[in-house]
Amino acid sequence: MKSRYLPLLLVVGIAALPFVTDIALGRSWVRLLDFALLYAMLALGLNIVVGYAGLLDLGYVAFYAVGAYSYAMLASPHIGIHLPLYVLLPTGALLAAAFGALLGAPTLGLRGDYLAIVTMGFGEIIRIFLRNLSITNGPAGIDLIDPIAIGGFSFSASHTLFGFTLPGIYNYYFLFVGLTTLILLMSKRLEGSRIGRAWAAIREDEIAAKAMGLNTKNLKLLAFAMGATFGGISGVLFAGFQGFVSPESFTMNESVMILCMVVLGGMGHLRGVLLGALLLAILPEAFRPLAQLQQSAFDQVYLDPANLRMLLFAVALIAVMILRPEGLWPSPVRKRELHDKEGDDRPLPPSGQPTGSDSVPGHTGVSAADAGGVA
Amino acid sequence: MDIFLQQVINGLVQGSIYALVALGYTMVYGIIELVNFAHGEVVMVGALVSLSVIERLAARGYSGWTVIVIGLLLAVPACIALGLGIERVAYRPLRKAPRLAPLISAIGVSIALQQLAALIWGRNYLHYPDILPKTQYAIGGAVISEVQVVILIAAAVLMAGLWILVQRTRLGRAMRASAQNPAVAGLMGVDVNRIIATTFAVGSGLAAVAGALVGAYYNVGNHTMGFLLGLKAFTAAVLGGIGSLGGAMLGGLLLGVIENLGAGYMGKLTDGAVGSNYSDVFAFLMLVLVLVLRPSGLLGERGIEKV
Numbered sequence: 122m123k124s125r126y127l128p129l130l131l132v133v134g135i136a137a138l139p140f141v142t143d144i145a146l147g148r149s150w151v152r153l154l155d156f157a158l159l160y161a162m163l164a165l166g167l168n169i170v171v172g173y174a175g176l177l178d179l180g181y182v183a184f185y186a187v188g189a190y191s192y193a194m195l196a197s198p199h200i201g202i203h204l205p206l207y208v209l210l211p212t213g214a215l216l217a218a219a220f221g222a223l224l225g226a227p228t229l230g231l232r233g234d235y236l237a238i239v240t241m242g243f244g245e246i247i248r249i250f251l252r253n254l255s256i257t258n259g260p261a262g263i264d265l266i267d268p269i270a271i272g273g274f275s276f277s278a279s280h281t282l283f284g285f286t287l288p289g290i291y292n293y294y295f296l297f298v299g300l301t302t303l304i305l306l307m308s309k310r311l312e313g314s315r316i317g318r319a320w321a322a323i324r325e326d327e328i329a330a331k332a333m334g335l336n337t338k339n340l341k342l343l344a345f346a347m348g349a350t351f352g353g354i355s356g357v358l359f360a361g362f363q364g365f366v367s368p369e370s371f372t373m374n375e376s377v378m379i380l381c382m383v384v385l386g387g388m389g390h391l392r393g394v395l396l397g398a399l400l401l402a403i404l405p406e407a408f409r410p411l412a413q414l415q416q417s418a419f420d421q422v423y424l425d426p427a428n429l430r431m432l433l434f435a436v437a438l439i440a441v442m443i444l445r446p447e448g449l450w451p452s453p454v455r456k457r458e459l460h461d462k463e464g465d466d467r468p469l470p471p472s473g474q475p476t477g478s479d480s481v482p483g484h485t486g487v488s489a490a491d492a493g494g495v496a
Numbered sequence: 497m498d499i500f501l502q503q504v505i506n507g508l509v510q511g512s513i514y515a516l517v518a519l520g521y522t523m524v525y526g527i528i529e530l531v532n533f534a535h536g537e538v539v540m541v542g543a544l545v546s547l548s549v550i551e552r553l554a555a556r557g558y559s560g561w562t563v564i565v566i567g568l569l570l571a572v573p574a575c576i577a578l579g580l581g582i583e584r585v586a587y588r589p590l591r592k593a594p595r596l597a598p599l600i601s602a603i604g605v606s607i608a609l610q611q612l613a614a615l616i617w618g619r620n621y622l623h624y625p626d627i628l629p630k631t632q633y634a635i636g637g638a639v640i641s642e643v644q645v646v647i648l649i650a651a652a653v654l655m656a657g658l659w660i661l662v663q664r665t666r667l668g669r670a671m672r673a674s675a676q677n678p679a680v681a682g683l684m685g686v687d688v689n690r691i692i693a694t695t696f697a698v699g700s701g702l703a704a705v706a707g708a709l710v711g712a713y714y715n716v717g718n719h720t721m722g723f724l725l726g727l728k729a730f731t732a733a734v735l736g737g738i739g740s741l742g743g744a745m746l747g748g749l750l751l752g753v754i755e756n757l758g759a760g761y762m763g764k765l766t767d768g769a770v771g772s773n774y775s776d777v778f779a780f781l782m783l784v785l786v787l788v789l790r791p792s793g794l795l796g797e798r799g800i801e802k803v
Contacts, residue, residue, distance in 0.1 A: 177596070227788045234531060235787055238734050241727070242780030249777050373727075377603055384596045424615050432611035438604035439586050446593030 139294045150406075151290045155362065157402035158297035159355055164382040164398035165304045165391070166351025171380065172389035173317060174344035175324030176229070177237040179376055180244025184349040186371035187220050187247070188213035188356020190257055193366045196267040199258060203267055210357055217353025218346040220247075225345035229338060244376055251368040262367025269296070269361035277364070293362050300358070301395075304351055308391055311347075320344055324389075385441055387448030389455065396450050401434075408433050498637030503760040504753055505635075509644045509713070511752020512651035516706035517729035518736070518744040519658060520699030526675040526739040527695055528591065533602035534582055536726015537609035538575050538700050542707030543717045544617050546571040547624060554625035561646070563627055564712055572704040578609075579700025580693055588689070606723075613719035624715045647709050654702060655745055661698070662741060671695060675739070731783050737796020746794060755779045 142150045163185060170178045191213045195204045204212075228239045251257045268277030268289070276296060277289040311317045319340050322330040331337050360366050378401065386397020408430035415424065441449065447456055517539055524532045546567035553563045586605045590598040631642040662668035673681040674691045682688050710725065711717045728751060736747025758778035786794065 171596075228784065231787055231791055234525075234529075234738065235734060235791065237531070238730060239784055239787055242731065242783055245727075246777050246780050249774065253773050381600055381603060384600045388596070425619070428611040428614040428619070432608055432615070435604045435606075435608035435611065439601045439608070442593075442597050442601040442604065443586070443589045446590055446597035 135298060136295075139291055148288075148290070151294065153403060153406055155290055155293045155297055157399050158294070158301050159359055159362070160379065160382060160402040161301050161395055161398040162297070162304055162355040162358070163352060163379050164386070164394050165301070165308055166348045166355065167379050168348075168383050168388060168391070168394045169308065169311070169320075169351070170344050170348035171383050172394065173312065173320040173324065174341055175320075176341060176344060177234070177240075178345075178348070179237045179241035179373070179380065180224075180247075181240070181348070181352060181379055182371045182373070182376040183224075183244040183247040184217040184221060184352030185356040185359065185375070186251060186368075187217045187349075188353030189360040189366045189370070190251065190263070190356075191216050191353070192357040192360040193263040193266050194257070196361070197263055198265050199263045200256075206269055206271060206357075206361070210354065213353045213357035214350045215353075217349045217356065221346040221349025221352075222342060225342045229341045229345065241373060241376070244371075244373055248368050248371050248373075251371070257368075260368060262365060262369075264365040266360050266364045266366065268364065269293075269358065276361070297358065300354070304354075305391055305395070312391075316340065316343065381438060385438065385448060387451035387455070390448070390450060390452035393448050393450035393452070397448070400449075404437065405430055405434050499760055500757075501636055501638040503756040505638055505640050505644065507753030507756035508749060509647050509752070510756060511732075511749035512648055513706050513710050513713070513748075514725075514729045514732045514752050515745045515748025516651055516654060516702050516709075517725060518733040518748045519655070519741065520703050521730050522733040522736075522738050522741065522744040523671075523695050523699050525733070527671070527678070527692055528587070530587060530598050531602065531730065532582075532587075532696075532699075533599065533726075534586075534605040534609060535699065535703060536722035536724075536729070537606050537613075538578055538582075538703040538722070539707040539710070539725055539729075540613060540717075540719060540722030541578055541609065542571045542575045542704030543711040543721060544613060544622070544707075544719070545574045546704075546708035547622055547711055547717050548617075550627065551625055554627050559627035560629070564708060568705060568708050571708055572701050575700040575704035575707070576697045579696040579703075583693055583696040588692075610719050610722070617717075617719060619719065622717045624711055624717070628712060643713055647713060650705065650709060654705060658698070658702070659741065667691075667694065728779065731779065734793055735783055735786055737793025740793070740795045743793055743795035750794075751779055751782075754782050 139151045139154060142154060163181070166184075167178065167181045170176050170181070192209050194200055195202050195209055195212070197203075224240065224243050228236060231239060252260050257263065268275050270276065274280075276292040279286050279288045280292065281287070319330070319335050322333065322335060323337050323340060327337055359370075363370075379398075382397040382401045383394050384397070385401065386395065387393025409426070411426060411430060411433070415426065415429075517535065520535050520538070521532060524530060524535070546564070549567040549570050550563050553566060582605050586601040587598055590601060629642050632639045633642075633645070660668075662671060670681065670686045670691050671694070673684065673686055674688050678688045681691075707722075710721075729748065732747035732751040733744045734747070735751060736743025736745070738744075755775050755778060759775035762774055762778065790796075
């Protein structure tokens, strides 16, 4: 029964969500939903790099920026060019992929944490250029960007359907839902494909993967470029949706936030990543009423609400990681792996064995006889 | 005025601050292979705690270096306690977890500390009271201020002290052993948990001093000041070869000098097209270049990949 009606329920639920949200919480929450979906696309893109191929990328937002600025410059009065979406979407995607390959080519030989810092530096470099170049209009950014339009249908305008007037945020919601679904399906197909399995092999043990004849360098480059492509697409959508881009939208904090979504949800597991993205995008907003609570409880605002809700957000992040290090919704395989590993580490001697500090890695697995032999 | 010499001096001063912070990153990484994302925030807390003390003393008419020292006497223990707390709460429970989990909790700690600081000290930029002597000395066409001299000396003394601690004492030997192989170090009777905590304490103490110095140097503090400083210091640690103490010191100084020379000469070399606002780009490009040519950093050991 469950399997028969669940997809239908899901579709109806997703279609009804913006209307219910609008009525229950207000229109600004529908806008938040749109942003949450944008983040979901970004997180799914980063998931290819971090979750599938196991490469730690701390500058992912750079590709988002490349996509957003490519749309902003080619569809706004800033330069005076107004190209249509069917040109700009591939342009943004290809440009981001090119940047991904450009960054990846010299750096993918690096070990995990070195790669992380280089990607982080790359993200900052892109942002600094955006801030200082005149073609991107410096720190002021670019505004009056054309809304996303397909044919004559502008997504930002209100449209009337069956007597209901739907404002722009609804149109974008359905567009983003569609694209998120598309990216989800692509990721799913990718995961089980030859390439996806090769990525998994690299993630688990690069040397072994190499020994099996995989071209690890090209595969890693492909993961980088693929992730970047999705980042670029999200960027294009962001620019059209927001109508305004500035370098401040692409700080390292954004990269960190997207990474948190992937890891917190359960990396490599699509449902988990989706959950993480939606949760983290909405959580800071959900803490907003606390300010009013404070106001009504003490008649005065003692603690700055903006800081307070980010503080709570951070505490939630730490708490989740400590309680569920594998993520909120990890893939069944990964969960099993982690628990097996734990089992391996603890074949404790049955009795009379002072094991000392049990949190030293690998310590408890060694028997006293071995230690005695050395000492 | 000799621009080259001046930029080198400024770079060395800035670089010695980077180096003090980078040591904290590299020591922690050396032992538990964790990028302590919250380290920059510890520096920020050190700067703001010392600023609070200095402000109160300055309001009562005290001035000069003694005020800074008193500020340090409070900031250092505060940061050590903070470092120990962070390790205990956010990292120790995750020591066996998948590799990215502690990184995320570190990011959480970093955000939490920034927001806490904003709640305590407010979100505006805080300015240091004018209490330090403004004496300047001329050397070979460039000038060096007394503050700069003090920073250089303090950093040198601290780094020498750390070197002795790590290389010549029993505690240092235990630290090096834990870094090499925690399991075997444990078998040899080293309390690895205590050593890790001590490492955090030492790193946080250095961070507190760096924070107070950076505040006194630029005369301004804010709850976000730790972020870029931490990023640069981490860059410095990687540049020098993460896990290596000498590497962190060299990387810090080098990064400071490169950045200042870049800021000083970029405009001239490119005829004003690329100005000093690109100095950060210069620093990061340098990092990419060094890593591509020497993947384990300048002084890092060539890691043998274990199968």
